Amino acid sequence: MRRTRSANDFFVAGRSLGPIVVSLALFSSTLSGFGFVGGPGLVYSMGLSSLWMVMVSALGYAIGFFLVAKRIRMIAELRDSLSLPDLVAARYGSETVRFMMAGTIVLGVMGYLATQILAMALVLKAILAGTSVFADVGLVTCVILSSAVLIFYCVTGGIIASMYTDVVQGAIMMIAGVLILITASNVFDGGMQQASEIILADDSEAIMPFGTAGVIACLGWFFVFGLGLAGQPHLITKMMMNRRIRDFRVILPLSTIAYVLAALLWVSIGVVMRAAVVSGEIPSLEAADAASPVFLSLFAHPLLAGVVFAGLFAAIMSTSDAFLNIGAAALVHDMPKALRGRSAGNELLWARIATVLLAIVAALFALYSYYQNDRLVALLGAFGWATFAAAIVPVVVIGLNWKRANSMGAIAAIGISLIINFSFEIFSVRLPHGISGPFVAFVASMTLFIVVSLLTPDQTLDRDIDKLMDL
Amino acid sequence: MSQKHLIYLLLTLLLIMVALLTYIAGISESGYSSGLVHPLVSHMRVGGDGPVRFDAIGLPAFLLQAAVLILALVLIVLSISKRHRDFHLYGWLGICGAFGLFNWYMVYSSYQVFLDTGVVQYFLGFPLPSAWMIYGTWLSGLSLVVLYIVGFNRFIYTAQDELEYHKLIIEFKNSDATDSISDPL
Structure with a gap:
């Protein structure tokens, strides 16, 4: 196993990892605490609406691999890129695009990392509540404990620690997904069909394909989570880390199958918990996000519950590590490079300091969000995902495959996506029929990227990038 | 194209x-296009x-x-690189695309039938429209994954691509790379 000796090891694991490590790391970073805690909570709360986020995964992975995997890995090797902003700076020859991309990553990381920390603290609190000694431990203490463990893990191990634990954790998540499906199918004598019938009798829309949120909201999630997967920096950065380009042929199917198996947990827990509550079998939950912990404590064998909780913690830890990693890279590598032409001296030390600071700020953000706004963990996560999707997909996904795209188009796309996403969030803008802000931001940024690139002067590409884009 | x-x-x-x-x-x-609060259960919508x-x-x-x-x-x-776009690629993509569109049509039309008749059929634990959404959407996405695996050496990264890429790396690493680095802000 490699050790973290340089910034190259800390950020991209020295581009030396095998296909199994990369594939399991890719899928487990996609699912994370959002899938384990937020996902079942959304099904409990909204019915099948949120399944559009997860069912699109196979299409999302395929698009991501077709459009970015090969070119990202090529540019990373050719230009010794350590981060996504490095890569876009090489593609567009623009430090403004690098700076905007780094800024977007830091903003998105805050939202997403807060989600992970909050999820970890909620699960820890649920576990401690079952003990006699630590039953009264509060959420603030749990956030502090979770953040402390996270900081130690990330600062010492960097991305290499995350990638290798992902292998163990990914295997646990896949097995847990299948076992949870079996457990959930046995909660009612008639299996999943009886659970569906119970929900149908209470509210037919909840168990129909568009759930309670309605068709447009679902299609918005399909678009943002499907096409947006290729714009998640914590995922596509991992596409720089494999040893050989040919490994992608193995990585894609492994990641997709692993994700599908692990996602069974999202579907089955949510449906069964909703049916159990509306049938009066169990009392209503204190919060929708309690669906997973309560299911495990009531219906799962203690050993399976223990395995799932361990897998959940590992999932959150490795995803958080990946976010801290790209956030630290943006702060100590990309922003200084964009502003003064070179990254911070002693990059490894500064990366570790930045990691600690990011974790502390995200923990404070998590607590603020939790106590000031009674919102689901999953929706906070979706905001992070949406920000990345709208800002990064046009610039990276289209930009790496279309030579006419230029830095003006990239600046316009990143700018409009940030303005729309944050405006919708800050001013609580609500459009009719469940049309979501992220959906609007994503469509607008893609359209603007193409239009501005076509209307502004053509840009000469560096010779190596030009040749590489022909391959 | x-x-x-x-x-x-x-x-x-x-x-x-x-x-x-x-x-x-x-x-x-309609007033509740994004659902309503459940009348009896907290933290749940209908x-x-x-x-x-x-x-x-x-x-x-x-x-x-x-x-x-x-x-x-x-x-x-x-x-896909322009030189690899051939009849086979368009044919395979056409099949995958047709599968995806057919699946979406089945989600939509079976749901419409349910709304019109109220009759529910089940498939593998879920009402038919939801089963199309769950299993069909996954499978239509998987068809593209299969295309990626099967077509990798032909459309995505051919032996010729690999050769040219390694040549490019050697060429670029041996040349003065500084001319391609842009000025700071």
Whole structure:
């Protein structure tokens, strides 16, 4: 196993990892605490609406691999890129695009990392509540404990620690997904069909394909989570880390199958918990996000519950590590490079300091969000995902495959996506029929990227990038 | 098809999506198009009257999703190097695309049948429209994964690509790379 000796090891694991490590790391970073805690909570709360986020995964992975995997890995090797902003700076020859991309990553990381920390603290609190000694431990203490463990893990191990634990954790998540499906199918004598019938009798829309949120909201999630997967920096950065380009042929199917198996947990827990509550079998939950912990404590064998909780913690830890990693890279590598032409001296030390600071700020953000706004963990996560999707997909996904795209188009796309996403969030803008802000931001940024690139002067590409884009 | 044509096709699809979203936003709401609070259970929502909230926006929603699925295919074609775009690629992508569109049609039409008749059939634990959404969407995505695996050496990274790439690396690493680094802000 490699050790973290340089910034190259800390950020991209020295581009030396095998296909199994990369594939399991890719899928487990996609699912994370959002899938384990937020996902079942959304099904409990909204019915099948949120399944559009997860069912699109196979299409999302395929698009991501077709459009970015090969070119990202090529540019990373050719230009010794350590981060996504490095890569876009090489593609567009623009430090403004690098700076905007780094800024977007830091903003998105805050939202997403807060989600992970909050999820970890909620699960820890649920576990401690079952003990006699630590039953009264509060959420603030749990956030502090979770953040402390996270900081130690990330600062010492960097991305290499995350990638290798992902292998163990990914295997646990896949097995847990299948076992949870079996457990959930046995909660009612008639299996999943009886659970569906119970929900149908209470509210037919909840168990129909568009759930309670309605068709447009679902299609918005399909678009943002499907096409947006290729714009998640914590995922596509991992596409720089494999040893050989040919490994992608193995990585894609492994990641997709692993994700599908692990996602069974999202579907089955949510449906069964909703049916159990509306049938009066169990009392209503204190919060929708309690669906997973309560299911495990009531219906799962203690050993399976223990395995799932361990897998959940590992999932959150490795995803958080990946976010801290790209956030630290943006702060100590990309922003200084964009502003003064070179990254911070002693990059490894500064990366570790930045990691600690990011974790502390995200923990404070998590607590603020939790106590000031009674919102689901999953929706906070979706905001992070949406920000990345709208800002990064046009610039990276289209930009790496279309030579006419230029830095003006990239600046316009990143700018409009940030303005729309944050405006919708800050001013609580609500459009009719469940049309979501992220959906609007994503469509607008893609359209603007193409239009501005076509209307502004053509840009000469560096010779190596030009040749590489022909391959 | 050239990059230029593909980009104009992509832009056309995006503009169609913008037009459909604008049209949908202009349709008056039933009052609970995004669901209602459950009357008995806290932290839970209900969908309410399905036919009422689906009636006006069903068709534009169907067209919107069809545009999204075609857009995904166009993006995939864009990602394939021009010299590898041949009849086989378009044929395979056509099959995958047709599968995706057929699945979406089945989700939409079986749901419409349920709204019209109230009759529910089950498949592997879920009502038929939801089963199409769950299993069909996964499988239609997997068809593209299979295309990636099967077509990798032919469309994505051929032996010739590999050779040219290694040549490029050697050429670039041996040359003075500083001319390609841009100035700071």
